Amino acid sequence: MLSPDSTSPAAALPFTMGPALLFCPADRPERFGKAADRADAVILDLEDAVAPGDKSAARQAIFEQVRDGGLEPGRTIVRVNPVGTPEFAQDIELLAKTPYRTVMLAKAEGAEQLRALAEYQVIALCETAAGVVNAPAIAAEPNVVGLMWGAEDLLASLGGLSSRNDDGGYRAVALHSRSAVLLAAKAAGKEAIDSVYVNIPDLEGLAEESRDAVASGFGAKACIHPKQVAVVREAYAPAPEAVAHATELLAAASAAGTGVFQFKGQMIDGPILKHAQSVLLRAGQLAL
Template sequence: MTFVMGPALLFCPADRPERFQKAAERSDAVIIDLEDAVAAPDKQRARGAILAQLGSTGEGPELDPSRTIIRINPAGTEDFEKDLHCLTHTPYRTVMLAKTENAGQLRALEGFHVIALCETAAGILNAPAIAAAPNVVALMWGAEDLLASLGGTSSRKDDGGYRAVALHARSSVLLAAGAFGKEAVDAVYVNIPDLEGLGAETRDAVASGFSSKACIHPSQVAVVRGAYAPTEADVAAARQLLDAAHASGSGVFQYDGKMIDGPILKHAESTIRRAGAST
């Protein structure tokens, strides 16, 4: 099964099965959340909801496994073991491991594609080793859990920008993912009404190299998709630049008053790829 990541991933509480299909329809991939979105007394009922939506015969109408992620509880917990037992009865084989802290935790997830959620100090520091694990397909970072694990109170300053430690964590996870050829998912934007701020942060994620961004509300999906979709002018400029490179026949050349080399051409190629993904 080829998993389709897409730019906009939407969280949905696992104990709200009436929202499963709507969340899937409104996003590029849905994250059915068995961890933070579900209170401890409701977790078993949430697992039951995942099984129930498969139908009494187990044949449907289930969510598309190629566009469904199940966020499971942290390794080493009783809920983690129960989550895995539940998933053995489903077709879902892409999981997001909450609070991933070391590569050893991923051995219990053999047979699954894993999005490792690094949201503690240990997880951030061990991000390269986590990214190197063969069953890891992507890394995501989490701001609020990280600051809570450090004894902090907020990942953002009064102006809405991230604190230095959060920016360091964000960059560390992105670099670790890139070093091992894995995708990187940017953290959620918790100020739901602030779509302008979400747009600015997502445009930075695109420019920095994140392959997607997680959303916590359907209203955020269109903003994220819009930030990832290049404009017609962007695509035209990228194509013209690549055509000029082909015509020049040299490694470095001057174009529109600028010196152009390999990395700049890769930026243009990335724009073309994003345009194809958004059509």
């Protein structure tokens, strides 16, 4: 679950989300409400999902949607174009006229870029070589609430051809970047979001990757199609037996009152207890 950093200028704005985020092209306003209803948070995309000639119409669609009632600000993210582009300036001009204060910055590459969004909570999308290398400095910025990595844009920035091998698994450089962004986010106390799974019909592959994401520590995964949402949610939802085990384990830890103790033949220490707390947090039975 992603939440504002207490030192962020936008920290007073409530924003939380569950594990499944759904991208929605900003030039398709007829999909806004459906996307918001189906996912834990919707990402209105002004960048890659919108053709260059349609970006003005996309901004107008968001403005008109807000005028007609809008989406819930606490579950709405707007992906803006990269800092330094004419489109970015127009995106920010639009956002000032809306209640949306959580943005995803496309192709974030340096900490200084985040200062152009000081009034917003930012999910920095590290999807270039520079963005991945500079992820620790980006994550440290006070208005950054999370990092996401992007596989295909990353490989394009490297001059590569594909982020995945023929068997569907990530290439070594993509795995390194995924881990680097996760580590940078968590080291700064921020959330980490796993990249999209572009093979839409392959729900089994999505499920496997989502299970790995939650086991690795990613707090959410982005989706590009509504039918992916349920798969991600299922991967993040702990099994009933896992919840029961975690509950029993934490109760035993409280009763033991010591740093290390035995539980069902296993030696238990701090990291194991944190794993149990993570299970209950995902099950909604433990507060942050």
